[in-house]
Amino acid sequence: MMAPAEPCRPVVVGVDGSSSARRALAWAVDEAARRHVALRLVHTSTVPTGGYRDEVGERVLKDAVTFARARQPQVQLTSLLTGGNPAFALEEEARDAAVVVLGSYHLSWVQEMFSPASVVLPLMAHARCPVVVVPEVEDITGQTRCLVVGIDGSTRSAAAADVAFEEAALHGAALRALYVRQPHRFDIQDESTVDQECRSLLAETVASRTASWPKVEVHQEVAIGHPVEELTKASVHALGLVVGTRGHGGFTGMLLGSVSQGVLHYASCPVIAVPLPRHPVPEQGHTPAAR
Secondary structure, rough: OOOOOOOOOEEEEEOOOHHHHHHHOOOHHHHHHHHHEEEEEEEEOOOOOOOOOHHHHHHHHHHHHHHHHHHHHOOOOOEEEEOOOOHHHHHHHHHOOOOEEEOOOOOOHHHHHHHOOOOOOHHHHHHOOEEEEEEEOOOOOOOOEEEEEEEEEHHHHHHHHHHHHHHHHHHHHHHHEEEEEEEOOOOOOOHHHHHHHHHHHHHHHHHHHHHOOOOOOEEEEEEEEOOOOOOOOOOOOOOEEEEOOOOOOOOOOOOOHHHHHHHHHHHHOOOOEEOOOOOOOOOOOOOHHHO
């Protein structure tokens, strides 16, 4: 079971002066306040190294620090102005971070894979901590005190469940645990049997964590449809959507067409992408419906 983040691990946020990055900064400084940890602001400069002063980068960081300090005065702030590839810089910072937070520009899938402006996917592929992607326009109207987590019985969704419980406790929010199974084209198994298997697996995942997070109110649900579509619908008005990344099965991280990449495009709330543990435990066996 995952314990709350160590106090020495800061929240790291990428800033670039854009409106998208500003929304990510707001989420990040609030998260640092919730965790009672420091916030580290990182800006990657495009100015060549070798003694040149990056006045634009310095101003971006200064403005970001001013904004963060005004929003959460009690949070300790540090900043880094560096050069090179933003994804590499943030990956290095992620080694000792509780979470890394980024804004989303909703690039096309081709742009995300090949554009130098893309940071999210490379960082998700290599970061050792959860990566939070705050949407360009977050839907805050009618927002409920609830987070959503996708469960499919795999090791990666177990890691996502650990983070989801922690985040729900930090927000003082309820947690909606959602198992999405795709309908069978052929009646290989009785639908009621498959549904019961999914509900049992979901209940097992939740039950193994409620003892560690007894104050988190959990709602369990099995939906039928495509995982991206169902999780996207569940994200409307939610505080956050938690998914696991990498591996094979429900949440495959960097693969084109994967659930985690799909919800990055369409979710209405911040997406928290959780990597596999460094030493993952064996996966629970999941039914054909969970694939």
